[in-house]
């Protein structure tokens with residue numbers, strides 16, 4: 001009888017220890033990250049999620065396109081004239097991208113990748129964290145405006161955790177602001193004005 005009691009006591013002790021270990025591990029995870037850790041996490045997510053593919057203009061080298069680090073995440077270059085395109089050939093069934101991948105032509109018209117640097121006038125400088133997260137969760141311009149156009153993949157980016165989206169925001173806000181005014185989208189009936197054969 002005594003033997004059973006001792007074994008039961010040992011099992012109970014181990015269970016308790018295990019319980020504390022699990023609950024402590026849980027607590028550690030919930031510990032908020034420091035500002036520096038948030039920036040590092042955001043940088044990691046942005047660099048590995050393809051944001052640069054569309055939001056950073058390219059330099060064309062012998063080995064193909066590379067990101068132009070002087071215009072990191074600044075979006076479609078202000079004042080850039082798009083090459084002419086017979087968009088009727090797309091027949092509402094094809095999508096075309098300008099070589100920098102910062103301007104896209106499709107049935108929705110022309111969309112231009114936004115300036116994600118924290119410039120107050122032309123980037124996300126005045127966008128609050130809450131509105132930034134809303135933009136990516138609900139696919140609305142500045143969190144409350146018109147629906148975001150393709151090919152911005154907000155539907156998948158918006159599936160990231162609150163912490164990941166906050167980290168992206170904190171990282172973007174830590175970047176050098178670049179003044180670059182990206183045009184608003186061109187609606188389908190105005191595409192001819194922009195893409196006409198010159």
Ligand code: HEC
Nearest residue numbers: 049050051054111112113114135141142148149151152157
């Ligand atoms: C396939 C191209 C593509 C990729 C990849 C992409 N974007 Fe975009 N993004 C766009 C385009 C184009 C727009 C402009 C859409 C519009 O005007 O409706 C945009 C718009 C945005 C906006 C809205 C800006 C505003 O002020 O409302 C945010 C924020 C954004 N992108 C963040 C990101 C982040 C963060 C990533 C990476 C995790 C990313 N994008 C990846 C193409 C892309």
